[in-house]
Amino acid sequence: MSALWSLHGLTARQGRKTVLDGASLSVSAGEVVGVVGPNGAGKTSLLRAGLGLLAAEGEARLSDRPVAQLKPPERARLVGYLPQDRRAAWNLPARMVAALGASDLADDAADALALEMLTRVGARDLADRGVLDMSGGERARVLLARLLATRAPLLVADEPVAGLDPDAQLLTLDLLRAEAARGAGVVVTLHDLGLAARSCDRIVVVDAGRIVADAAPQEALSPAVLRAVFKLDGALIETEAGPVLAARRI
């Protein structure tokens, strides 16, 4: 089966700085891939370059088609993207925000789908509330509903749990795992290494624009990688609730 998303040797520059240096990655249906790395390592650049939002050398393909050659409707059918910036310009009701994910549908059909997705993320009761009147956690769920409303086979979320409390973080990742169980490929950038290890099938570690590890969580976040990339002395420890990170600064 061909990959939903395959990146080969992506190199991107912003000004004179190389933000991505020969990055390669492949994502298949049904897996949750976590992208981790220190601040400024190139996690967001990797996603943006791979989606055609950032000019880059190398090759990026969605369902085996070059991203650069896809027209907006074709690209929207293949991938849904949740950007890091969660600000909304206007106080639209949640159902209208969720319906933005279904930009290929007529208004009525998009609204019905938005309500279905709000129900799926447990935010049906927020449907008519303005997104600027919500807490960060509530807005995150509405934006997740928008992502799900794309119905794309590949879902890419940039720091979907940033600023959320632990319960909301776990809920968000559980919902994304549920999408993977339905057959979607899911890519998330995360800062919490324990949460990433617990929620992802595979971890991609980015450092200084390069992918330095791409493996199952225990291998990708080995003590050597924790030391070299995150400047941490420690290890992932298996517990009943899943892996947790026990580490201290070097």
Place this chain on the structure above:
Amino acid sequence: MSLVRLCLLMVLVLVGATVLAVVLGETPLSMAQYARAVGQPASPPGEVLWTIRAPRVAVAALVGAALGLAGATMQGLLRNPLADPGVLGVSAVSGLGAALAISGGLAVAPGAIELSALVGALVAGAVVVAIAARFREPEALILFGVALSAFGGALTALVFNLSPSPVATAEIMAWLMGSVQNRDWTDAAWAVVPMALGAALCLRAGQGLRMLTLGEEAARMSALPMARLRLYAVAGAALLTGAAVAAAGVIGFVGLAAPHLVRALVRDDPKRILWPSALAGALLLVLADLAARLIPTEQELKLGVVTALFGAPAFALLAWRASRSWRS
């Protein structure tokens, strides 16, 4: 409230205001004279109603609608409640076009000032379209707009400075203050064509404006052809603003205020706000022109002066409210 019902209600209010604006004026008429004006349009009272007041009210409504729609479009495009057609610099460059025509002695040629203003707007619009295609961030477009506006203003000041004739200087000043005084049906007809084209472009961009609610990247990853819709919005707003300046001179704050009058009624939706903003702009300018005519002053107040007097405090209030939401 559904969009159709809201628009119908606003049309009714606008029709009422339009009737009032045609009926009331500096020249008082008796009931018998009104009846004669309706029965015999060519009679002296008919001339007052149908040749002097009605086209003036029509131009005010058209200009208001154009500015209101352009304002709502710019606010949606720039994701900024303080955006206004003037922000793009189109009003300033359009005003410069009119000033050049007057200073160059073209005022005697019918339609020359209007055409020059429209050309100025289109040139500014082309510059803005090119900038919008190159820089996607709304902040960048606003800053270029401010720069273009300042440059247009500076060149207009230069035209003032170098103008050899005090008559031309006074004429330029009158144009820049904005007015629909002495406009006739030909002026209204001239305004309709570019305004209709601009309105069609802005309305076509509506879905894209709604998609921009969550930012540039979310919009770019949608199924919509955002690059094209963005150009529609900028070109449409430029055409509307240019046609408005060509018809009535520079009139500020209507584009800013009109969308805010109806924003709550459409739940902030940047797409559904377009039609109601046009209607609100038409209503605002018809009433502002009525006020300009009826406020007893030695010389009739200029429309742009009236809108600025009410609009500037409204702008300050909006900025204050916006700054509170930015802080939170």
